[in-house]
Amino acid sequence: MTVNNPIKVAFFGECMLELNGTAFGAMQQSYGGDTFNTAVYLSRCGGGNIKPWYATALGDDPLSLELERRWEQDGLALDLIRHIPGRMPGLYQIQVDAEGERRFSFWRDNSAVKAYFEVAETPLEARIAEWDAFYFSGISLAILPADGRIRLLAFAQALRKRGASVVFDNNYRPSLWPDMAVARDSFSRAFAVADTALITADDHQALFGFASLELAVAAAQALAVPEVVIKRGAAPTLVRSGNGPWHSVPTQDMANVVDTTAAGDSFAAGYLSRRLRGTPPEEAAQFGNRLAARVIGHRGAIIPLDAMIDLL
16 A cells, blocks of 8 residues: 655666676576666565655667666656766676676666766756655766766765665675775765665675675674664675664575575665664564565566565
């Protein structure tokens, strides 16, 4: 049942065209992106009480228009999108090995979203008073030029100051950054404006150069962010809110991992779908882990709704 005043969550990022398959072999065409995947799964898991908006940019080409049509079917509000003539959606190819691990190739130099903030005021900024929560990631920062990153972080900080929840997911892709120093500075600024940090321990280690995963986890636990969630693959998820204790939340055993695409994205959606409605952090993480386990048992970033309907 949809309530009269749903929780309004704005996302910023990029959803790209996806080619899934082997080089010069069979390819399945789809679409996906980290914040987009989370927005779609949040729409499904929100129980009608949460409404996600997706802020990005597209071109005026047929692929852009078809993507937008499909995103609406995915349950997202799309009036924060900018259409930029002459630009195109990004494209990536994904290959999955026998263990379900992924290898990506990207084509995104002319991606429309890079120019999202190249106007005096974006649709996202113009409606800042509307949002109850805002979600962005390390990839959201990486795809923007320096001026765009400054605008995005300023927007997040302004939202936080007026009492909205700001959620930062630390997805780190080294190839998207001009150098590690810029990436480290941008992530540190993002942690400073967030009230919830979703941290993949491997990414935290890679970005900040910790000698071991244990040191990366310890550094993440020491962050001055009110709520921190640390994902460690198959190891239990660590969760802490406010001055409360750390909780260790087991993941689900998986006998058959088909595709790890969107494992973290779906966890984030499951977690937020519960936290935004007041569920305690450890229970929210339990649901996030259940959803992620279901997603990695299927191929592709967005699994069919009927494959997860029993969880909702």
